[in-house]
Amino acid sequence: MRSKLLEMLIEQQGEFVSGEAISNSLNCSRTAVWKHIEELRKAGYKLEAAPRKGYRIIHQPNLLTENEIKAGLVTKYVGKFVVYEQTVSSTQEIAHRIARDGAEEGTVVVADEQIGGKGRLGRPWFSPIGTGIWLSLILKPKIPPQQAPQLTLLTAVAVIRGIESAIGVHCDIKWPNDILLNDKKLVGILTEMQADPDQIHSVIIGIGLNVNQTSFPKEISDIATSLFIEKGEEVNRATILHNILAQFEQLYELFLEAGFLPIKQMWEAHAITIGRRITARTISGSIEGFAKGITDEGVLLLEDDFGTTHKIYSADIEFNGTKL
Numbered sequence: 001m002r003s004k005l006l007e008m009l010i011e012q013q014g015e016f017v018s019g020e021a022i023s024n025s026l027n028c029s030r031t032a033v034w035k036h037i038e039e040l041r042k043a044g045y046k047l048e049a050a051p052r053k054g055y056r057i058i059h060q061p062n063l064l065t066e067n068e069i070k071a072g073l074v075t076k077y078v079g080k081f082v083v084y085e086q087t088v089s090s091t092q093e094i095a096h097r098i099a100r101d102g103a104e105e106g107t108v109v110v111a112d113e114q115i116g117g118k119g120r121l122g123r124p125w126f127s128p129i130g131t132g133i134w135l136s137l138i139l140k141p142k143i144p145p146q147q148a149p150q151l152t153l154l155t156a157v158a159v160i161r162g163i164e165s166a167i168g169v170h171c172d173i174k175w176p177n178d179i180l181l182n183d184k185k186l187v188g189i190l191t192e193m194q195a196d197p198d199q200i201h202s203v204i205i206g207i208g209l210n211v212n213q214t215s216f217p218k219e220i221s222d223i224a225t226s227l228f229i230e231k232g233e234e235v236n237r238a239t240i241l242h243n244i245l246a247q248f249e250q251l252y253e254l255f256l257e258a259g260f261l262p263i264k265q266m267w268e269a270h271a272i273t274i275g276r277r278i279t280a281r282t283i284s285g286s287i288e289g290f291a292k293g294i295t296d297e298g299v300l301l302l303e304d305d306f307g308t309t310h311k312i313y314s315a316d317i318e319f320n321g322t323k324l
């Protein structure tokens, strides 16, 4: 109910909404409306109440709790169920647990801070409090397990489009799971699975998006960036998230209906890995060569200097000696 109230106030963009309109729309008493207004105030919203006029928003804190996620969300099922925690070890761990316990497709787990945020191969993901979008999304697609990595590429396209439609900032995709802004890492994506050899139970997609950090720890300060750093102003996390989830749902439905091909074409339009000399560092060694493209399955094709084409399923990519 509180997210519906918030949505009504936000939609009015600073204009008054009458207490009567709110109580009719939420089907509750005027006293109940007042109680919800007080709760929003406690959460940091500045709300003005005026006799005969009603309530209006003066200032919205940059929060990303269940209320902000639900208010203004335009999807059918992605983000309909939200698990929000202020501080967690990793949203992936919670998502794995609730997926095993039967969480619905489209459930998202969001935290304000992760103290054990993780990347691929157990690498740490820096997730300080109140600044980024740290999210895991639970999916239950009826696809063979070997197609799950395509969902990483689909997510990258959804994130790029979501950021663009929210704030008009254009980013690039670096195969397989990074989104770069001005050549620095803005977003990392981690796709994990619960599956039998021939059947997926759940895919858990982790998205880490740097929104309002003003600086990064020394280890990553040369390679990481945030929307704040690039834009020079604070960005509303909920707006970005609503746009990403809306784009995700559209692309995911297209993927389930029409397969990976249309997604691949969109992905290629944003990818900067293709057509360049790269080094692919895989767990079994490094290969240097020319990135020819991706297959219809999303696998990277790398031609070495002897003319042999290698299929790369997972790797860290370096361009011209620059490590990201």
Ligand code: BT5
Pocket: 089, 090, 091, 092, 093, 114, 116, 117, 118, 119, 120, 121, 123, 124, 125, 126, 127, 133, 134, 135, 136, 177, 178, 185, 186, 187, 188, 189, 190, 206, 207, 208, 209, 210, 220, 223, 224, 225
């Ligand atoms: C990734 O791994 O890029 C996937 C990151 C996924 C994070 C999300 S947050 C929500 C969900 N819950 C989790 O616990 N994880 C997911 P990888 O390609 O392995 O990159 C990891 C590397 O990125 C690290 O070794 C650092 O060099 C760098 N890094 C760490 N934190 C970063 C940050 N905040 N911004 C940019 N780069 C970062």
